[in-house]
Amino acid sequence: MIEKLTLAPLVTLRCCRDSRFKQGCLSIQLVRTMKEEESAKNALLPSVLLRGTERCPDLRAITDALDLLYGASVSPLVRRVGDYQTTGLYCGFMDDRFALPGDQVLEPTLAFLEELLLDSPTENGGFLPAFVESEKRNLIAAIEAERNDKRIYAANQLLQAMGREDTFGLPRMGRKEQVERIDPVELMEHYRTILRTSPIEIFYVGSADSNRVARLLQPLLARLDRCPVPLLPQTPFHPGPREDLTEALDVTQGKLCMGFTTPITNRHPDYAAMHLMETVFGGGMTSKLFQNVRERLSLCYFVSSSYYSTKGVLVVSAGIDFDKEERTRQEILTQLEACVQGRITEEELTAARESVLNGLRATHDSPNSIEGFYATRMLCGVDLNLADYMDAIRAVTLEDVIRAAASVKLQTTYFLKGARK
């Protein structure tokens, strides 16, 4: 289903040819190891690239060019996948068959992508200072805006605290002070370095065959001066000491986050079992957390868990009254203990299994979900074949789920409560 072509050393094109869709997508990611000193630069780069090219000197010219391509979109793509950070661009474009007779979309879109990546206007050997300064302001605003939604804020506070000893604790977009220090020449040097040395992952979904996509990418690749350096493999989570944190802010509702660790990552033989265990515990409306913390005890509206499988970190979050912290905390632990003790009904296990399989089967029904699924999985060091993985999910037994549950240990908790006025 997914065809893999090596276009040059450490330049990989993966293609999912599918003509059911009305649009195609193509992502290009430079893959880096997440580092304190460069995460802010990697987060900033794509936004600067999208500000203008030699031919399209400002935002308006860029948007005009995209409008002409039937409203194609190119957006910054900055991901964190385990120990890696990727930086690049994501294009979405209408399929050629809906264009006016004689018109093409894919070919000119890829030509425009080349222009965006390689034809930035320069000044004194750096990016244009006006572009860099304005995108620095935007990035800082985006970093600070993570504070606005207190659900996200609370989860971020927890992850940063529990990941002090791990790359997982580094903020996804860098820190404000690091962004402030970036200068246009240094940013250009960094960009040249990572273009030369980083593994490049390109992912395409759409109606064109892989050879045509590879051919259309040739002019872009021919302009790269490459000396690639392979990445170190992903590492498991390095936990710090066990901690309980509380913070007071002006909020109406308390947000409780509990962080757990497990040695089971997506590279582990028990991954499928852990995936099911997490679904039974806190994934969706039939989970133990939803059924007990919300439905039985009416403690909250939202409660759920998320499993960061590249690192083996599991986070539970809930929005509750300030005085219900202890009760909620206890109930969450009680439900985890129920999983460890194997108090899981046949219905619960079936519901979790069917829900996971349903999600996996639907993965191939949209270009975005195909790209999202494979383009991140392959960076985890898992060459995941969907059909094999579905078989693994089908084969998981109750004993496997119990074993996975028993590996989960509480590490850090964070409670956001109201500030007295």
Next chain:
Amino acid sequence: MNRVYYPELDETVCREILDNGLRVCVVPRQGFSKKLAYLVTDYGSIHTDFSLDGREYTAPAGVAHYLEHKMFDLPGGRDVSAEFAALGANTNAFTGYDLTAYYFSCTEHFEECLRLLVEFVSTPYFTDESVEKERGIIDQEIGMYADTPDSQVFELLARSMYEKHPIRVPILGTSETIRQITPEVLYTCHRAFYTPGNMLLCVVGDVDPEQVCGIARQVLGSERHPTGVKHKDWDEAMHCSVKEVRDRMDVAMPMFNLAFKCPATGTGDAAIRQEMVADLASEALFGESSELYLRLYEEGIIDSSFGGGFETLDGCAMLMCSGDSEDAEAVRTAILAEAEKLTQTGMDPQRFLRMKRSALGRRIRGLDSFDATCYRLCAYHFADFDYFRFPEIYRDIREDEILEFLHRAVREDNCCLSVIDPIDRAEEV
């Protein structure tokens, strides 16, 4: 069954009205695993005043949403979510200002899932105990939105801008209004608005349209029931008496909603055309390829959080934009000035064509999303329009219609600005 092929979109839609009044709309998509079904009632949070069987009712604010939560209980202790889960399907629902939707998506067991959807939405079952228990959950949901600045900035705008239209009341109601909700209130609202004649069943996926109709017929029977008559005494003046309103929350940067009150568009072809004209007008005025957007972005007055468009619902419409800005007043001033300039100088014809092509392309791309397609088909259906006809509407829209709209809509008189400022943290301590 009526079957129409839309060559420009390469889509087919099958439609039928059952004897019981239910409208059915199926978009067969061969070769896809996912199947998505929406069962939607033409009833939302704003429809609190109505008459049924000769009696008048005024329901507490938040009732449509409360009802949506409680529909998931069935007699005999049956749990709808668990039954869907056993079939490997995801189910959920949402309440809007003017509609309520229940849906599931699945890859297998479609028939059973569809039967269950139609059954649970048509089976009211509320007890004192279960209604009481839900209050704590909904109270926490209200608390969650109280901490979400995006919701707060809009609710502040709506209640300042509108004097009569119930968009001024939050969809969830308030902790006080939901205390008045009892099983009896829920039964009455269900009887009034969950009749097949007030609902639409919309399915997207590789399914047999005849079978969809057959299942709906079997579960709902053929009898028609009287639907409640909504009272819409919402004669809203276009003038905004409150021009600016502010509040404080713990946000990083001030966050704003800026809106221009417009006359309701009504229903049918003319209304949809008006809506698409307004949408293009907002694109021309402050879309990403507009002169205004470029200038404000480069000056650092707006950032990539900025966006906007034309919003319509039953009985009201507004041209709106939102974003984070240290100077929301400057955004307002610039938009007013730009609209005036555009109506005087007109648009570059090339740019107008490009804009139309882009808007059309983005709508076509949007059809890849099952959820967006289903939602649009439903929303436009209640406005009495076949959404898949959008390409022909776009083709016909002229530049002077855009300018005419901007001239009428973008004025100081019908404008309201809502801002959430950061708490002064130094002052707090």
